[in-house]
Amino acid sequence: MLDLQQVYRAQLMSLWEGIEGSQKFLPYVPGRHLIAEASSFTELNAATYKPKQGVALFLLDDLLLVAVRKKRQMSARVRLVAERCFSLGEIIVIDLKDGGELTNAVKIKRGKETFVYRTERAEDKRALLNAFRKVAEELANKRRKESLAEAEARKRESTLVGGGAGAGGAMSRTTAGGRIHASTLLGPHGASSGTGENGSVLAAAAATAATEKKDPGRWINDFSDELAVAIALREWGDAVSMVEKGKGALSTYDVADPAHQSLSAKLAHHTSLLVAAITHDLSSPYLKKTSVVRNASYLLRLDKGEKAREIFLAARSELLRRRSRQIKFEGDVSLYISELALVHFTLVKNTSEWYMSAFKDNRMASGFVRWASAQIEAYAEIFRRQVYGVADQDPKVVSEAIEITKSSANQLKEVGLSFGFLLEDLLKPDGTDRPIPALTLTLADEPSEAATHRLSAQEIRRQSAMLHR
Numbered sequence: 001m002l003d004l005q006q007v008y009r010a011q012l013m014s015l016w017e018g019i020e021g022s023q024k025f026l027p028y029v030p031g032r033h034l035i036a037e038a039s040s041f042t043e044l045n046a047a048t049y050k051p052k053q054g055v056a057l058f059l060l061d062d063l064l065l066v067a068v069r070k071k072r073q074m075s076a077r078v079r080l081v082a083e084r085c086f087s088l089g090e091i092i093v094i095d096l097k098d099g100g101e102l103t104n105a106v107k108i109k110r111g112k113e114t115f116v117y118r119t120e121r122a123e124d125k126r127a128l129l130n131a132f133r134k135v136a137e138e139l140a141n142k143r144r145k146e147s148l149a150e151a152e153a154r155k156r157e158s159t160l161v162g163g164g165a166g167a168g169g170a171m172s173r174t175t176a177g178g179r180i181h182a183s184t185l186l187g188p189h190g191a192s193s194g195t196g197e198n199g200s201v202l203a204a205a206a207a208t209a210a211t212e213k214k215d216p217g218r219w220i221n222d223f224s225d226e227l228a229v230a231i232a233l234r235e236w237g238d239a240v241s242m243v244e245k246g247k248g249a250l251s252t253y254d255v256a257d258p259a260h261q262s263l264s265a266k267l268a269h270h271t272s273l274l275v276a277a278i279t280h281d282l283s284s285p286y287l288k289k290t291s292v293v294r295n296a297s298y299l300l301r302l303d304k305g306e307k308a309r310e311i312f313l314a315a316r317s318e319l320l321r322r323r324s325r326q327i328k329f330e331g332d333v334s335l336y337i338s339e340l341a342l343v344h345f346t347l348v349k350n351t352s353e354w355y356m357s358a359f360k361d362n363r364m365a366s367g368f369v370r371w372a373s374a375q376i377e378a379y380a381e382i383f384r385r386q387v388y389g390v391a392d393q394d395p396k397v398v399s400e401a402i403e404i405t406k407s408s409a410n411q412l413k414e415v416g417l418s419f420g421f422l423l424e425d426l427l428k429p430d431g432t433d434r435p436i437p438a439l440t441l442t443l444a445d446e447p448s449e450a451a452t453h454r455l456s457a458q459e460i461r462r463q464s465a466m467l468h469r
Helices: 004-018 122-161 167-175 200-214 218-232 236-250 258-282 289-301 305-325 333-358 362-388 395-415 420-426 457-467
Strands: 034-044 051-060 063-071 078-087 092-095 105-110 113-119 440-442 452-454
Touching (some): 051 122, 092 122, 218 236, 236 258, 236 289, 258 289, 258 305, 362 395
Antiparallel strands (some): 034 051, 034 113, 051 063, 105 113, 440 452
């Protein structure tokens, strides 16, 4: 006999494996299991009933997962991507009557949202509705028992303390929650039974559970080998997805279970290797923007966002140093400052665009603030050395160099950066005063809809104080 929890765990792991992004919607919860799957549905526009996209519906005991069918690039194969997930306690499922071109359709309502799904086969619709009815009845019975048990407990408690109230209040609180009513959840009750228990995910889960029962360590060893191969082949995306699935699988085991200890050790080892490999790639100062954004996203998914930021900015600093050293000073101060300013401010601007594309969380903006300020100060130091390092420098040359710098720095405004006040004092001969820069950060990767994100004066002062300690 297979352990029921083992089967449920295998079902969730099969869903994580077969549906991209499903793990964030379906975290492991003891007892959560798959009731039915329907892979032949199409989502319709709720107003016009025109087809939108192919979907697969996965009904669990407490959730409904909707996955979209998408074609893989350079391949005819189709992949499933999780799009939305409904809690069964917040939706109503309506059996739409056939009429005109609309046949075999169901409507799902959640608050003011409405979704319509249809299938070509009437039996698929009947199976889904029957599965919903079964879940609704089970939930209703479960909550009825819980309500009665709570009411009984309240009654005993009130008897002990001599009070008569409490049971009714407990009942009302329990039943006032998001209950699914079988009578309103579904339409006609004449549909034939069928829950899709021979579906692909259910079948795969049953096979996985049977294999795990015979050889508990086999899945872990196979998983470890596949992850090692993905890392060796530099298939970072697949490897990161496997790590995420491995973490999900880890949560399904009891901490004292030897399988938990084995999987935890293998996962930690391979994750360390994967992070090292990705960070090595990210440390190259010659990566293109797409590679930077992709590698940073992998590290963010591995909870290594701070490390990704440090490595990326260090690589950009190294690139800036190399580019600056390539500029030769041949006696013409204005020409040298013009080239130096172009290199510095263009690279800072590009880095800002890349950074905002790779690290969209505004909480990570302070790291870029410190980096950008440091680059401005580094530029100002070279500026002062070249412009004021000559005794009796021509005031016209000084004025021209300052204007060139300010003109080149204006391009930073295109990405929401303004260091006007900072430059004003840093370009003076002593360059000792460093006022707080007026800084604005904009998500440059989404100019059509992104709002400007301005750091508060208090936050800027805090960061500035940290910079100049």
